[in-house]
Amino acid sequence: MEEVQKKEKFHHPKGLWLACIGMAGSSYLKYAVSGITIFFYTYSVAMGGLGLSDKQAGLIISIAGAFGSVLPLLGSIITDRFLGMQKAMIMAFFLQSVAYAIFFFFTPHVPMIIVGIVINMCSMAFMNNNLTAIVGMLYSNKEHARKDAAYGIFYMAVNIGSFFGPIFGGLLTDHWMAVKDAEGNIVKYGYKYAYLMVAIGMFIVFLIFLVLIPKWLGEVGKHPANAKGANKEEKQKVEFKFSPVEKTRLVGMGIIFILVTVYWTVYFQTSYTINTLANDYVNLNVGGFHVPVVWLISFNGILCIILAPLLGNLWMTLSQKKLDPPVSLKMAVGMIITGLAFYIILIGFNTLHGVLDKTVKMDLWYMLVAYTVLTVGELLVSPVGMALFNKLTPERFSSLAMSVWYLTYTFSGIASGYLVAVTKVWGYGKILNILGAALLISGVVMLVIMPFIEKLIAVDKLSSEETATETAE
Incomplete structure (x- = not known):
């Protein structure tokens, strides 16, 4: 009996895989x-890029980032009303390949590149x-710990991809x-070949889903949410009504949404502003080998692969002992830790002593330490937040809730585009100070209002509510 319970507790369905x-x-x-991306947009055509100005590149990044975050809301509505999750995911992979x-x-x-960007944004409306x-x-x-662990595994999968992607992408381009x-100096980068690899890879994923979805997901997400139930009209009337507890949770989720938006706005500067800083002012030569700057993202990925299951197991163990910390505490600490990472980069940047002609470079270890700290913070925010939004949202809004979560990325794209344009004016020192301070303040705010947030989201009532629903059915 004990063995069966253990299997039920730790075994995960094929759909997760x-x-x-x-x-x-x-x-x-x-x-x-x-x-x-930033180099592909701004490097000259002769160097394998598009030859855009910083301002033009920043505008494209801002618009694509904003629409790429907002469109999933529309995609979720289309998914829930017409497609169902299974068809939506298959379509998304195909569109991204194109x-x-x-x-x-x-x-x-x-x-034509802009046409590709538009199609890519449409695909993202149905994917993540x-x-x-x-x-x-x-x-x-009722399975709080299992769901948290599942999202930990899922987030580890994200980072398996983020580890290998920049490695092979960097080898292709550089x-x-x-x-x-x-x-041995690069006169033309192979950027377009990285996009070819992505197109082929997306088509392979499309084929995998086409074959495995019926077997591994079965009925889960097969039909549109609104197609369930005999009386569709009546279903739609009830659909958008919320109980008092659900309304209170929405307020709590709204507060978390604002703070997490600040978090991602800062975090994603690692792909743009921090990447540009590393490319210009970090010594990337190791033993005679030039490390592609995108490999820093891979370093973040491998750390997530190592740490995500460890933290997942920690949450499971603490949950069994009734010692699992409140979600808002985890996320607050994660924001503060991530903020410290930007100050570590700032310390490294200050070792240049204002010499910005690229003749002096900061040591790579500053970036490695910063990314290690940043990864720990990320794992306390992202998978935990994903699981929380899923738990708190009624099943009929599952896809929409995840779109709201990804909507927190919106301002990261806008901010990235803006910072790309103003970096030369403001300087990296000022930008790193702003980024680090924004996260420290957000983390402290969440700590201060933690009791209020926990009361609003009422995670402790979810199990009893699930049991009551099952009994009623």
């Missing part, structure tokens, strides 16, 4: 090109929100497909 395959593949391919194929075939023609929501649908709300002069 399918979602992990999808997210690992998506993440691998996304991170293979996300770190090179989008990146356009990048490869039409570089450096900017108008549904992949994330489907994980939560595999578990009941070594295998790069054109070099007689002295």
